[in-house]
Amino acid sequence: MKHFLGAAFIATLPTLSIAEVKVSAPWARATIIAGRPGAGYLSLTSETGDRLLSVSSPVAGEVMLHAVESGENGVSRMVHLDALDLPEGETVTLAPGDMHLMLMQLTQKLEEGTNFPLTLTFETAGEITVEVPVLGIAATGPEGTE
Amino acid sequence: MQRTSLYKVRVAIWSFAAVAVFTFAGAFSWRMLHPPELPSPVVTGEAAIRNAYSLTDHTGQAVTAETYAGRWQLVFFGFTYCPDICPTTLAYLANAMDSLGPQAERVVPIFITVDPARDTAEVMGNYVSAFHPRMVGLTGTEAQVAEAAGNFRVWYERSENETAPDGYLMAHPGHIYLMRPDGRFEDVFIESDQSAGDLAKHISSLIENEERSG
Numbered sequence: 001m002k003h004f005l006g007a008a009f010i011a012t013l014p015t016l017s018i019a020e021v022k023v024s025a026p027w028a029r030a031t032i033i034a035g036r037p038g039a040g041y042l043s044l045t046s047e048t049g050d051r052l053l054s055v056s057s058p059v060a061g062e063v064m065l066h067a068v069e070s071g072e073n074g075v076s077r078m079v080h081l082d083a084l085d086l087p088e089g090e091t092v093t094l095a096p097g098d099m100h101l102m103l104m105q106l107t108q109k110l111e112e113g114t115n116f117p118l119t120l121t122f123e124t125a126g127e128i129t130v131e132v133p134v135l136g137i138a139a140t141g142p143e144g145t146e
Numbered sequence: 147m148q149r150t151s152l153y154k155v156r157v158a159i160w161s162f163a164a165v166a167v168f169t170f171a172g173a174f175s176w177r178m179l180h181p182p183e184l185p186s187p188v189v190t191g192e193a194a195i196r197n198a199y200s201l202t203d204h205t206g207q208a209v210t211a212e213t214y215a216g217r218w219q220l221v222f223f224g225f226t227y228c229p230d231i232c233p234t235t236l237a238y239l240a241n242a243m244d245s246l247g248p249q250a251e252r253v254v255p256i257f258i259t260v261d262p263a264r265d266t267a268e269v270m271g272n273y274v275s276a277f278h279p280r281m282v283g284l285t286g287t288e289a290q291v292a293e294a295a296g297n298f299r300v301w302y303e304r305s306e307n308e309t310a311p312d313g314y315l316m317a318h319p320g321h322i323y324l325m326r327p328d329g330r331f332e333d334v335f336i337e338s339d340q341s342a343g344d345l346a347k348h349i350s351s352l353i354e355n356e357e358r359s360g
Binding site (some may be wrong): 029031032033036037038039066068078096097100102103137138139140 | 226227229230231233234235237240241269272273276277320337338
């Protein structure tokens with residue numbers, strides 16, 4: 001039994017390691033006025049395919065995942081997504097003017113040059129916490145990724 | 147015999163009811179999954195866009211479109227609670243202004259809120275000055291804003307959303323309108339269509355052409 005459990009444990013190891021989601025280039029835009037929501041961006045890659053279920057941060061009462069839908073008449077509307085599918089091996093990018101994390105009920109203004117933690121919960125990979133740098137209001141992405 | 151036909155009738159009624167329920171449920175979920183399309187775009191000839199409004203600027207002064215006559219005007223409608231497209235577009239306009247160099251004096255970027263209930267002149271002042279010293283922020287009464295948006299053929303809506311701050315989100319166009327110094331419509335842009343540098347070059351050549359012809 002002991003051997004069997006050991007073998008079973010070892011067998012799951014490779015799956016555990018590739019079940020991880022790579023979270024890259026996270027950043028948020030500085031907010032100008034207190035009480036206004038902020039926006040955060042990042043890229044997600046899962047080699048095995050996964051699903052982002054929720055996002056949270058101690059600096060925000062709620063973090064919502066928004067997609068931008070543009071109608072033919074040019075009206076952009078935010079569409080709230082309950083979850084985000086990460087197809088196998090594909091990098092899903094959240095970027096300005098497109099999909100973004102809306103940080104609601106901020107406990108403080110997001111000041112350029114500071115960082116805050118952001119926890120992403122995935123269906124398979126579980127919780128991953130990353131440090132998100134706050135860039136200037138005119139930023140379009142972290143250095144080197146623009 | 148009687149029994150059998152009654153049974154058939156019963157089966158028929160129940161089948162009909164089941165079909166009705168499925169049809170209704172189907173139609174309902176279709177509607178839930180596919181919310182009605184936005185009103186289809188009205189064909190707006192360029193002439194249909196009128197650079198006309200009566201609003202309050204971010205310093206509290208009453209202004210009209212004539213206030214900015216003599217300069218090229220980059221007009222964008224948005225609101226300060228918008229965390230993504232609005233700051234992205236305003237930062238883009240600010241970059242274009244910087245790329246224009248000394249010619250920026252001939253251009254004024256104008257940000258008009260579609261959410262005047264929350265975007266007071268004071269809020270607009272704090273907001274636009276964070277992007278560019280030459281940027282103008284305009285607000286007004288709901289009626290004044292509606293009139294301005296109507297003249298620019300800008301369509302916006304307020305959608306109730308419990309989780310949004312104050313319970314609503316605004317949907318709005320991401321268009322940047324370029325108006326000529328005489329107030330006439332010149333062109334319309336979207337931030338993602340060209341770099342800020344390219345927009346600046348385009349405006350710069352328009353300014354030069356105008357100087358040559360004027």
